[in-house]
Amino acid sequence: MQQNTPPKGTGTTRPAGAYQQMKPILPLKLPQRSSTQLQHSMEQTLAQHPSPHQGVWLFVYGHLAKQPPFKFVTQKPWVLRGWQRSFHLADSLNRGTSNAPGLTLGLQPGTQCAGMAYLLSWAECTQALMPVWEQEMLVPFYTPQWLQSEGTLLLTMVTDPASPALWQPLSVTETAAVIASSSGAQGSNTTYLTDVIDAFAEHHQPDPYLASIKNALSGT
Numbered sequence: 001m002q003q004n005t006p007p008k009g010t011g012t013t014r015p016a017g018a019y020q021q022m023k024p025i026l027p028l029k030l031p032q033r034s035s036t037q038l039q040h041s042m043e044q045t046l047a048q049h050p051s052p053h054q055g056v057w058l059f060v061y062g063h064l065a066k067q068p069p070f071k072f073v074t075q076k077p078w079v080l081r082g083w084q085r086s087f088h089l090a091d092s093l094n095r096g097t098s099n100a101p102g103l104t105l106g107l108q109p110g111t112q113c114a115g116m117a118y119l120l121s122w123a124e125c126t127q128a129l130m131p132v133w134e135q136e137m138l139v140p141f142y143t144p145q146w147l148q149s150e151g152t153l154l155l156t157m158v159t160d161p162a163s164p165a166l167w168q169p170l171s172v173t174e175t176a177a178v179i180a181s182s183s184g185a186q187g188s189n190t191t192y193l194t195d196v197i198d199a200f201a202e203h204h205q206p207d208p209y210l211a212s213i214k215n216a217l218s219g220t
Contacts, residue, residue, distance in 0.1 A: 023167050024090040027098035030139040030165060038133045045144045045155070046125065056125045059147070059156040061085045061115035062105040063192060064135065065199040068118065070128035077203045078117035080149050080156070084110025086209065087175050089141050089159065090167040094186035102182030102189035103167065103175060105196065106141065106159035114200065114207060117154060141165055172209075176216035190217060 033041070049056065055073065059080055087103040096102030107113060120128045136142055142157035159166070170178070182189035197210050 024092075024101060024165055026101075028090055028092040028101050028165065029098050030092060032138050038130075038137055041137055041144070042126070042129055042133045045146075046129075048146060049155075050153070052122045055122050056120045056129070057152055057154045058118045058120055058129070058132070059115055059149070059154040060118065061107060061113050061156070063196055063199070064132065065116050066195045069131035069135070070118070070120065071124060072118040072120055072128065075116055075118045077114065078149070078154075079112050079114050080147065080154070081112045082109060083107050083113050083147070083158070084209075085113045085115075085207075086110075087170065087179070087213070088166060088168045089163065090165045091182075091184065091189075092165075093139060093184060095184045095189040095192050096182040097184060100182060101165075101167075102184060102192070103170075103178050104141065104192070107156065108159050116200070116203065117152075139165070172212045172216050176213050179213065180217055193217075 046052070046056070058070075058072075059078060060068070061080070062085065085105045085107050087105055088108070089104045089106045090096070090101035091104040092098045092101040094102075095104060136157045137144070140160055140163050142163075143160045145156060145158050147154050147156060147158075179189040179193055186192075193210065193213060197207070197214060200207065
């Protein structure tokens with residue numbers, strides 16, 4: 001793959017101290033972006049791509065990999081180094097409620113994260129990315145970033161350090177307890193965890209962190 005230069009101003013890392021250790025204030029009522037705001041955010045992000053003719057590599061590390069809601073040219077397992085996923089975002093919409101939020105995955109600076117990279121053609125990337133924005137950017141969980149990885153420019157959603165949904169720190173036991181007791185409009189938090197594990201297990205990418213939470217849920 002041809003090496004790209006990160007767009008000016010996007011950055012490839014955030015200092016760990018930028019993420020405040022906190023718990024969400026209950027009841028958690030997250031503002032939702034309008035369709036116009038989502039469209040504008042996506043267009044702004046794509047405008048930062050330095051080589052659009054090469055298409056867009058989208059890095060996915062969570063539930064999007066279970067059944068990708070977008071058309072892609074090809075996909076491949078990918079290890080993003082310098083970043084790590086964990087359950088540190090309170091979900092009051094899909095896997096919980098405002099008074100009893102569940103947990104969803106976010107991406108913060110860390111060791112590494114095994115996920116999937118999907119190549120989207122530039123001609124169809126606007127249409128392909130809209131479902132991603134509708135799912136990931138509806139509430140203030142993430143901020144889209146272009147990250148350099150192994151000589152390739154990836155687009156992914158990293159945790160917004162200003163998100164009112166930040167929920168840290170949680171031990172594996174505490175995380176499992178929240179997940180076990182949470183459910184929302186899209187189903188149980190346990191199903192979310194299982195779906196993520198299954199999505200990456202198909203590509204032989206076991207994650208000790210996710211496995212430890214699953215084991216805590218089952219008591220093994």
